[in-house]
Structures are given as structure tokens and as C-alpha cells.
Amino acid sequence: MVSERWTRSNKSVYNLGYHIIWCPKYRRNVLVNGIDVRLKELLNYKAQELKIEIKEMEVMPDHIHIFIKADPVLSPHYIIQQFKGYTSRILRQEFPVLKRKLPTLWTRSYYIESVGHISESVVRKYIEEQKKV
Template sequence: MEKRWKSSKNSVYSLGYHIIWCPKYRRKVLTEEIQKRLKELLLLKAKSLGIEIQTMETMTDHVHLFIKAKPVDAPHFIVGQLKGYTSRYLRKEFPKLRSRLPTLWTRSYYIESVGRISEKNIKKYIENQKNV
């Protein structure tokens, strides 16, 4: 059974993020072979960053990740590292990506924090603190 929280010297945390990004112009360039290599690269980079990829799925025109990270890792930094690393290696290993696109990934991405406690319950808990 997975432990719900992790801890460091100064904190107890459970930070999860759902991240989505697309190739430039949302082109359907992520073939099965490229998707396989992309997943390998994502796992390698995640390990070096100290983050956990809980779930991952790739389609021809976008990538979905659910990751767990430490509080000191900014989400923007994580996304930049994953996109930059995979772009560099995929464009080197699959030259057709260089000829079809000026860059592999768009500059934008979607990210949402994910937790086990709903926003509604957190607000209710905070509002009721004086009554305890």
C-alpha cells in the first residue's frame, strides 16, 4: 500500500500534478515508436529530478502525466525540464521531427494540482477552526 504522505526535514506533504502538453501546432507527430521512446525519456528525467510519474499516457498529439513532487520543486521548473529534455533527445533520435517542426513542444501546458481533499472540504475546515 502506498503511503499517502512523504516527509522531509521541515515538511510533510502530498503534492500531485496533472500535466498536459502538445507538440507545436498540435501536429500528430508522436508515432508509436516516438511515444515509446518519449515514455522512456520521461521516466529517466523524472528519476533524475526526484519526482515520481504515477501515471502517463501519450497520444499522437499530446501527453498526459500525473506526477508526485517535492514542495521545493516548482511545477513550472518540472514541466520545463521534462519538455526540454525530451525535445532535445527526440529531435536528435528522430530527424523527421526537426524537418516538420521548428520546435517539438508548444510553449504552453496545462497543469492542475490534485489532492485527496476537496477544495470545499478545505474551506469548511478552515472556517470551522475558531469553533474547535
């Protein structure tokens, strides 16, 4: 259904999706033995708090893939900062082994790519065609 493609607010209509990947420090295989399950719970809780929709999520032993839909007022960097900061604090409290193995849970870096319904080539072509109108 077309109405599911867009989200409407009182000032905008948008369809913002982000594919985000990040890793534990030194890309260690620490997201196992229940830590992975708890991480998913925490990410779902934080997403709900921020009013972000998690469309897909997979926790691997040494990295996380997450596909989210977010409001345009939330910058991608802010979203990642919230996810990483919140999960690091809670997981390190609940799983002391993480404190022993790593100085910090997450690396400072991350990968992000915007994901949309329309490809870059279609947008470029549309903009180019505007000159001819």
C-alpha cells in the first residue's frame, strides 16, 4: 500500500531508512552467550524511546547490522550515539566479562548508508530533467 511508504508529520512527509553497522572494540567476538539477546532487547527499547522503527536487526558475534526508519529531526550520528552509549552502559553493568575483555564496548566508528525507495540514478535524472521544463 502506498501510504505505508511515507511517514507524515505536521511539517513533512518522509521516507528515511538507514542501514547501520558497528563493531565491538577490536572487533572481538563478544556478542554471544546471551549478550546478543540482551543487546537486541536494549536496542528495541531505545528505538521505541526515540520513536525509531527497527525494520531488521541481526547481531553477529563481532558486529551488528540494523535497518531503521527514523524521523528527519534525528540525525543519524545522534541515533548511533544513543544506541551505542545506552547499550554499552547497560551491557557492561550486566555482563562484567565485557569490562574485563575490553576497555570500551564499541569502536568509535560505524558504517551508515541511507536506504530509500528511489535510487540515486533516478534522483539525478529527475533533477536533470527539471532544467528542461
